[in-house]
Amino acid sequence: MGKFADTFLNWEVMAQYAPKVLEGFFVTIQLAIAVVVTGIACGLLLAVARTFRLRVLNFFIVAAVDVMRALPPLVLIMILYFALPTVGIKFSGFVATWLALSAILAAFSEEIFWAGILAVPRGQWEAARSTGLGFMQTMTHVVLPQAVRLTIPPLTNRTIAITKGTALGATVAVGEILYQAQTGYSFSYNPSPLTLGAIAYLILFIPVVWFGRWVETRFAWKR
Amino acid sequence: MILDVRALHKSFGQLEVLKGIDLQVAERELVFVIGPSGSGKSTLLRCCNRLEEPSSGSIRVAGIDIMAPGVDINAVRRRIGMVFQSFNLYPHLNALGNVTLALQKVLKKPKNEAQDLGVKALTRVGLAEKAKAYPNELSGGQQQRVAIARALALEPSIMLFDEPTSALDPELVGSVLAVMREMRESGMTMVVVSHEMRFARGAADRVVFMDQGRILEQGTPQKLFNQPEHSRIREFIASIEH
Amino acid sequence: METLINAFFNTSILRETAPYLWSGFLMTLLLTIVVVPLGLAGGLALALLSTVKFRALRLALIFYTDFFRAFPPLVLLMFIAFGLPFTGLDLPAFASVALAFLLNTSSYYGEIFRAGIESVPRGQLEAARSTGLGAAQTLAYVVVPQATRNVIPDLISNTLEVVKLTSIASVVALPELLYAARQAQSITYNATPIIAAGIIYLVCLWPLVRLLSRFEHRQIALH
Numbered sequence: 001m002g003k004f005a006d007t008f009l010n011w012e013v014m015a016q017y018a019p020k021v022l023e024g025f026f027v028t029i030q031l032a033i034a035v036v037v038t039g040i041a042c043g044l045l046l047a048v049a050r051t052f053r054l055r056v057l058n059f060f061i062v063a064a065v066d067v068m069r070a071l072p073p074l075v076l077i078m079i080l081y082f083a084l085p086t087v088g089i090k091f092s093g094f095v096a097t098w099l100a101l102s103a104i105l106a107a108f109s110e111e112i113f114w115a116g117i118l119a120v121p122r123g124q125w126e127a128a129r130s131t132g133l134g135f136m137q138t139m140t141h142v143v144l145p146q147a148v149r150l151t152i153p154p155l156t157n158r159t160i161a162i163t164k165g166t167a168l169g170a171t172v173a174v175g176e177i178l179y180q181a182q183t184g185y186s187f188s189y190n191p192s193p194l195t196l197g198a199i200a201y202l203i204l205f206i207p208v209v210w211f212g213r214w215v216e217t218r219f220a221w222k223r
Numbered sequence: 224m225i226l227d228v229r230a231l232h233k234s235f236g237q238l239e240v241l242k243g244i245d246l247q248v249a250e251r252e253l254v255f256v257i258g259p260s261g262s263g264k265s266t267l268l269r270c271c272n273r274l275e276e277p278s279s280g281s282i283r284v285a286g287i288d289i290m291a292p293g294v295d296i297n298a299v300r301r302r303i304g305m306v307f308q309s310f311n312l313y314p315h316l317n318a319l320g321n322v323t324l325a326l327q328k329v330l331k332k333p334k335n336e337a338q339d340l341g342v343k344a345l346t347r348v349g350l351a352e353k354a355k356a357y358p359n360e361l362s363g364g365q366q367q368r369v370a371i372a373r374a375l376a377l378e379p380s381i382m383l384f385d386e387p388t389s390a391l392d393p394e395l396v397g398s399v400l401a402v403m404r405e406m407r408e409s410g411m412t413m414v415v416v417s418h419e420m421r422f423a424r425g426a427a428d429r430v431v432f433m434d435q436g437r438i439l440e441q442g443t444p445q446k447l448f449n450q451p452e453h454s455r456i457r458e459f460i461a462s463i464e465h
Numbered sequence: 466m467e468t469l470i471n472a473f474f475n476t477s478i479l480r481e482t483a484p485y486l487w488s489g490f491l492m493t494l495l496l497t498i499v500v501v502p503l504g505l506a507g508g509l510a511l512a513l514l515s516t517v518k519f520r521a522l523r524l525a526l527i528f529y530t531d532f533f534r535a536f537p538p539l540v541l542l543m544f545i546a547f548g549l550p551f552t553g554l555d556l557p558a559f560a561s562v563a564l565a566f567l568l569n570t571s572s573y574y575g576e577i578f579r580a581g582i583e584s585v586p587r588g589q590l591e592a593a594r595s596t597g598l599g600a601a602q603t604l605a606y607v608v609v610p611q612a613t614r615n616v617i618p619d620l621i622s623n624t625l626e627v628v629k630l631t632s633i634a635s636v637v638a639l640p641e642l643l644y645a646a647r648q649a650q651s652i653t654y655n656a657t658p659i660i661a662a663g664i665i666y667l668v669c670l671w672p673l674v675r676l677l678s679r680f681e682h683r684q685i686a687l688h
Contacts, residue, residue, distance in 0.1 A: 007551045069677075070670040072629035074636075075643055075663050082647070083656035086472040115682045127311035127370070130272055131325035131377060132301035141324060145315045154681075160534075161626070167537035171636055178540055191548040198536065198544055205535035213531075 010192040017184035017193040024180035025200050027094075031176060032163040034098050039105025039162070040155070046106065047113035048139065061110070068107030073165045076100040081172045093172035097165075105162045112154050116147035153216045160212050164205065177201060224283075225250050225381045225412045226271065231280035233266055240266045242436035244280070248381070248414060253407050255423040255444070256416045258433035259459060264416040267433070268383050271414070272303040285380045301329055304374030308386040310366045312358040318345060318369045319354040322376050330377065344376040345369070348402045364395030368402055375406070382406065384415040420464055424448060432456050475657040482649035482658045489645025490665060496559075496631045496641060500566040501624055507567055508574025513604065515579055526575075533572035539633045541565045546637040562634045570627050577619045581612035618680030625673050629666070642666070 046061050068076075080096040091099065120143050128138040170178035181197025226248035233241040240263045248254050256264045269275040271282060273289060273296055282289050289299050313321050319341045326337040345351045348368040358366055367387060374382060384403070388396040400422050407413060407426055417423070423430055424444050431441040432451070439453055451457055515526045533541075542565040549556060556564070585608050593603040613620075635644035642662050649658035 004552065008548065066671055066674050066678075067667060069674045070667050071663060072632035072643070072666055074632045075659070075666060078643065078647065079656075079659055079663055082650060083473065083659050086654075086656045087469060111678060111681060118682060121309075121311070123307060123309050123311035124313065126274055127305075127307060127313070127373075128324075129297075130274060130300055130303070130305040131373065132297045132299075132329040133325055134297050134329075137328050141328060142313055146313075149315070164535075164537040167539045168633070170539070178537070178543070181540075182543065185547060191544070191551055194540075194544050194548055198540055201537055201540055202532070202535055205537070206531060209531050209535045 008191055008195045010190055013184070013188050013190045013192040014196045016188070017180070018196060020180040020184060021177060021193065021196050021200055024175055024177040024197070025204070027174065028166050028176040028200075028204065031094065031098060031101075031166045031169060031174065035101040035105060035163060035166070036159055038098070038102040040109050040159070042102065042106035043109025044113055046110040047117060048144075050110075050114055051117060051139065065107040065110050068104050069111070071104075073100055073104055073162075074168050074171065076104065077168055077172060093169060093174040096172055097169035097174050101162055101165050101168075104165075105159060108158045108162070109151075109155055112151045112158065113147065116151040117143060119150055120146045149219065152219045156212045156215045160205070160208055163208075167201070177204075224248065225252075225285055226414065227281075227283040228267075228271070229281045231267070231270060231282065232278045233263070233270055233275060234278045240436055241270070241277075244436075244438060246431065246438065248412060250412055251410045252428045253413045253415065253426055255427040255430045256414065256433060257418070257420075257423070257430060257459070257463075258439075261435075262433040263436045264433050265385050268305075268385050268414065268416055271383060272300050272305055274305075297329065301325070301377050302380045304377065304379035304382040306367070306371055306374055306382065306384045306387050308389050310358075310363075310370045310390070312366050312370055312373075314358050317355050317357050318350065318361070318372075321358070321369055322373045325373070326376055340376055341372075344372040347375060347405070348372045349398070362395060363391045364398040367391065367399050371399070371402055371406075381412040381414065384413065384417065386416055386418075388417065388419060418463055420448070420460065432459070472656055473660045475655055478653050478655045478657045479661055482653065482661075485645045485649050486642065486658060486661060486665070489640060489642040489662070492639065492641040492645075493628075493631050496562065496566075496634060496639075497628050499563055500570065500631070501627055503563070503567050504570030504574050504627060505620075507571030508576075509578050509609075511571060511575030512578030512582055513609075515575075516582060516604065530572045530575055533568050534576070536569070538565065538569045538630055539636060541569055542633060542637060558634075558637060558639045562637065562639050566627070566630065569630075570623070573623050573626075574620070577616050577623060578612065580619075581616035582608055584615050585611045618677065618683075621673065621680070622677050625670060625677065628670060632666075 046065070050058055050061055077096055077100040080091055080100055081093060084091065124142055124146065125138060128142040129135075133141070166174075166176055167178045169176050170182060173179065177197050177200045181193045181200075184193025184196075185191055224247055226246065228244055228246040231241050231244040232239065244263075244267055246254075246267075256267065258264050266275055270277045271284070271289075277290065284299060285302055287299060287302075288294065289296070313324070316324065319338060322341040322344050323337040326332045326340055327334065330337075332340070342351055342354060345354055348371055350365060350368055350372065353361060353365060353369070358369070361369065371387075387403070388399050391399065396419070400419065403413070403415070403422070404426055415427075427444050429441055430444050430447040432439045432447060432453075434455060440447065440451060440456060447456065448460055451460075511526060511530065515523050517523065542562065545556075545565045546558070546561045549561060589607055589611065590603055593607040594600075598606070631641055632643040634641050635647060638644065642665065646658040646662035650656055
């Protein structure tokens with residue numbers, strides 16, 4: 001047991017690398033927030049764009065969304081970081097990870113928003129339009145408020161899953177938690193930094209998972 | 224003339240639902256439209272505010288040609304009130320919110336003014352005290368009356384009712400019909416698609432019978448219910464009133 | 466345009482590296498075939514355990530599930546792959562990957578099955594018990610079949626995620642598809658292998674994505 005503690009919970013090693021892991025903690029948070037904001041905003045925009053029912057536009061949106069939902073996130077990050085430089089486009093690790101995860105979140109949230117918009121009964125559109133409300137007014141004041149309520153549980157779940165992908169940034173040298181923990185492990189040849197990293201992630205994500213649970217129960221009953 | 228429909232045709236793909244409708248509705252008239260399902264009654268109504276796009280023909284509301292290329296359809300729809308069979312109240316807004324949404328966004332009225340007008344409309348349908356209630360807290364009859372208030376608040380030139388009581392429990396129908404009767408008394412022009420024959424007998428100025436996309440016959444309630452020229456009508460009315 | 470084709474769709478490099486990619490693909494397939502059934506079984510077991518009346522057990526299970534849902538899979542993988550050897554337990558790469566995946570996916574599958582079990586109306590249980598069926602029999606013949614049918618879309622969705630997740634095994638040098646592609650890329654200094662890997666993932670997973678889309682729409686609409 002002492003050996004276990006020495007190996008995985010070595011206070012000296014952890015103290016040595018704690019500052020770095022803390023740095024990584026903030027990078028993870030930055031990256032996660034950036035991904036959530038751009039991902040969901042783009043997803044919503046794409047879903048609204050689909051309501052215009054322009055055949056060519058829709059085709060491209062659906063195709064792009066399908067691709068982003070089928071590709072593993074790590075593969076996309078690798079393509080952005082390793083493949084694009086061969087044609088002259090160089091992204092930093094942070095940007096590559098942010099772009100990849102945002103694109104994937106945008107794709108998933110577009111599908112969720114679109115399903116939500118479709119689920120709003122036709123009668124709502126008709127009632128609003130028949131009182132003279134324009135297309136965008138109807139979207140903004142009648143349809144989207146109802147659609148969004150339906151989408152919150154699946155959207156929350158999906159967002160949480162994708163923000164955990166920020167750990168993938170470690171593979172392209174983004175200085176987030178895992179990268180710092182891994183570096184610490186390589187230098188000290190002791191897995192305690194990894195333990196520290198794990199704890200950091202848990203501190204970050206367990207509340208998020210609880211929040212997700214709460215959201216699911218709250219929005220399941222509203223109607 | 225508030226509503227002037229001429230040679231209206233409407234097809235859904237291969238299926239022709241309206242085969243040449245001519246209908247004129249004068250100010251303050253209450254026109255009742257009856258007929259078997261599939262006869263095109265709802266479609267006719269929905270063409271009048273272009274919820275369905277007519278295939279051909281002309282429709283004029285209060286003198287405005289609603290089919291004209293440059294017409295501002297949203298402005299036109301303000302003048303036409305529509306009440307649906309399934310109420311279609313906005314579930315995320317309370318009764319007052321439902322009524323004032325268009326007042327604020329379409330007529331651009333400031334919030335206070337909109338709320339005053341909203342309360343007035345709700346009072347007219349007897350639901351002023353339910354202004355803060357949400358649709359899921361109201362009975363079917365109350366919801367439909369809020370829907371009527373929502374349309375009335377815009378002060379339309381004509382009100383279209385698409386089977387307003389068909390989705391209601393029998394006990395609740397009376398409250399909605401009472402509101403409609405009051406509207407008629409205050410001079411609103413109304414076109415009503417419905418099966419409520421007794422209401423028609425008492426309140427309608429004219430009854431129009433539609434069958435398979437055409438107007439078969441129209442006339443006063445007395446004429447149509449008691450001495451229709453077509454036996455089809457007699458059979459239909461007999462089957463409904465039982 | 467020419468440079469694009471040479472950089473991303475170079476046929477000679479593709480031919481050269483095809484064997485690597487193929488064995489990588491097979492490894493991905495093997496990983497999937499092992500991990501998905503294990504995860505499903507584990508998840509079902511967790512869900513069934515949570516139906517026990519013992520409050521402490523249920524709380525422990527919820528904690529277990531939240532723990533592994535909050536833990537980013539890559540971090541868990543590294544922890545097991547690099548940390549475990551320190552305890553004297555030296556697992557082959559495949560085994561540590563499978564273990565990490567099992568812990569992660571059984572939590573997700575467990576949540577899905579649990580929601581499915583809860584969605585079976587009480588009346589079903591009551592009817593079954595009132596005909597004399599025991600608790601275990603009721604579960605086996607009445608509840609679980611219905612629960613599973615109710616959550617098939619979510620199960621498919623999660624399985625899709627698991628297959629995509631196999632790509633992170635490349636980080637601990639398991640020679641699956643992404644690893645093979647990365648190796649091929651560094652040897653040939655050309656990005657074609659990675660693009661090819663991406664396309665392989667797309668081709669294999671796109672049908673699932675389309676299938677899932679249909680289910681999602683129905684699910685949201687039914688609310």
